[in-house]
Amino acid sequence: MLYLFYHSQQERAVVGLMEITRGAYSDLTSAADPAADILRWFEQMKQLTEQHENVVNVDPVN
Numbered sequence: 123m124l125y126l127f128y129h130s131q132q133e134r135a136v137v138g139l140m141e142i143t144r145g146a147y148s149d150l151t152s153a154a155d156p157a158a159d160i161l162r163w164f165e166q167m168k169q170l171t172e173q174h175e176n177v178v179n180v181d182p183v184n
Contacts, residue, residue, distance in 0.1 A: 124140070124141055125139065125142065125168075126138075126139065127140045127168075127173075129177075133177070133179070135177040135179045136177060137177045138173040139171050139172040140168045140171055141169055141171050
């Protein structure tokens with residue numbers, strides 16, 4: 123199954139397609155969150171399958 127690869131930084135846009143290559147597992151970087159009592163964040167292994175030169179910009183809804 124393919125998913126949209128979305129940049130949520132300064133330029134909010136869909137920039138390509140990706141696929142999940144491994145199921146969810148604990149994200150060990152969440153241990154750096156001082157507010158976290160337990161590891162609550164999860165990560166999935168992703169692989170970019172197709173990158174687009176013409177991105178799809180997202181205009182936030184106000």
